[in-house]
Amino acid sequence: MQHPHTGTTSPVHRPHPALPDPRTGRRGRRTGRLAALAAAVSAVFTLTALGGPAAHGADNPFERGPAPTESSIEALRGPYAVSETTVSRLAVSGFGGGTIYYPTSTADGTFGAVAVSPGYTGTQSSISWLGPRLASQGFVVFTIDTLTTLDQPDSRGNQLLAALDYLTGSSSVRGRIDSTRLGVMGHSMGGGGSLEAAKSRPSLQAAIPLTPWNLDKTWPEIKTPTLIFGADGDTIAPVATHAEPFYTTLPSSLDRAYLELNGATHFTPNTSNTTIAKYSVSWLKRFIDNDTRYEQFLCPLPRPSLTIEEYRGNCPHTS
Numbered sequence: 001m002q003h004p005h006t007g008t009t010s011p012v013h014r015p016h017p018a019l020p021d022p023r024t025g026r027r028g029r030r031t032g033r034l035a036a037l038a039a040a041v042s043a044v045f046t047l048t049a050l051g052g053p054a055a056h057g058a059d060n061p062f063e064r065g066p067a068p069t070e071s072s073i074e075a076l077r078g079p080y081a082v083s084e085t086t087v088s089r090l091a092v093s094g095f096g097g098g099t100i101y102y103p104t105s106t107a108d109g110t111f112g113a114v115a116v117s118p119g120y121t122g123t124q125s126s127i128s129w130l131g132p133r134l135a136s137q138g139f140v141v142f143t144i145d146t147l148t149t150l151d152q153p154d155s156r157g158n159q160l161l162a163a164l165d166y167l168t169g170s171s172s173v174r175g176r177i178d179s180t181r182l183g184v185m186g187h188s189m190g191g192g193g194s195l196e197a198a199k200s201r202p203s204l205q206a207a208i209p210l211t212p213w214n215l216d217k218t219w220p221e222i223k224t225p226t227l228i229f230g231a232d233g234d235t236i237a238p239v240a241t242h243a244e245p246f247y248t249t250l251p252s253s254l255d256r257a258y259l260e261l262n263g264a265t266h267f268t269p270n271t272s273n274t275t276i277a278k279y280s281v282s283w284l285k286r287f288i289d290n291d292t293r294y295e296q297f298l299c300p301l302p303r304p305s306l307t308i309e310e311y312r313g314n315c316p317h318t319s
């Protein structure tokens with residue numbers, strides 16, 4: 001089967017009316033500066049009135065936002081102002097409700113979306129920092145609560161998928177989402193759940209388990225590009241029996257990576273962390289949005305540093 005993000009979905013790309021047609025060199029009916037200006041104003045008005053698309057990459061209909069820099073992906077907030085809406089657990093089924101963080105503006109068209117699960121005994125507050133941090137870079141982010149705080153990874157995987165289905169099918173922001181461009185994240189048993197979700201739904205574009213915990217140690221079935229974060233000081237989900245075997249058993253043909261955080265614990269993903277954010281943003285952009293402007297941060301592989309104990313992965317990426 002063809003990998004979904006190598007597909008050639010056609011964007012709505014009309015030639016800009018004020019610019020010469022690249023094939024003919026002509027501007028069309030009206031010519032001259034005033035006519036070009038009128039056409040440009042009219043085109044901007046039309047596109048804005050329709051809610052986009054605006055300023056998407058010429059070759060990639062899914063890329064959003066300005067060209068990234070090291071500092072833009074490390075920043076506490078990206079270029080998009082963020083709004084949020086609460087989803088009551090009473091209003092949904094299959095998961096425990098949550099909070100949706102989304103770019104406020106509709107001028108850039110639709111965005112990819114990510115659901116994020118907390119870990120064992122945790123609630124959405126344990127992963128809520130990721131909501132505005134990732135949404136401000138141009139994603140709809142759904143931090144969820146689980147049905148019970150004691151749910152196991154397989155259940156958390158199903159709940160992440162139920163949350164994505166709610167997000168794209170019923171939520172108040174469904175019209176802002178490109179429902180073909182989805183990902184999952186989670187902490188600990190929620191990270192184990194993100195592996196379960198990717199295993200059961202190979203159409204997902206990205207998975208990012210954070211210090212994941214799972215009794216299933218082997219993941220050869222996964223087709224989704226996966227970035228696994230481990231923590232060198234994790235005594236609850238030690239990397240030797242969790243994150244590392246999860247990574248090494250992913251197919252070697254898959255776009256995959258393992259980032260071991262230096263001086264970190266099982267609970268490092270529960271508070272704002274720039275290393276987690278910058279590589280998560282890069283991975284989501286690269287694989288949910290097909291945005292190769294972010295490949296520079298993933299390839300060549302990041303070198304060990306004060307915050308990165310070890311980084312493994314394939315390079316260049318193949319999908």
Ligand code: 9J3
Pocket residue numbers: 118119120121187188189190213236237
């Ligand atoms: O979600 C987690 O933090 C999983 C680690 C754990 O408490 O496992 C014990 C069964």
Ligand code: ZN
Pocket residue numbers: 216217218219220
């Ligand atoms: Zn397995």
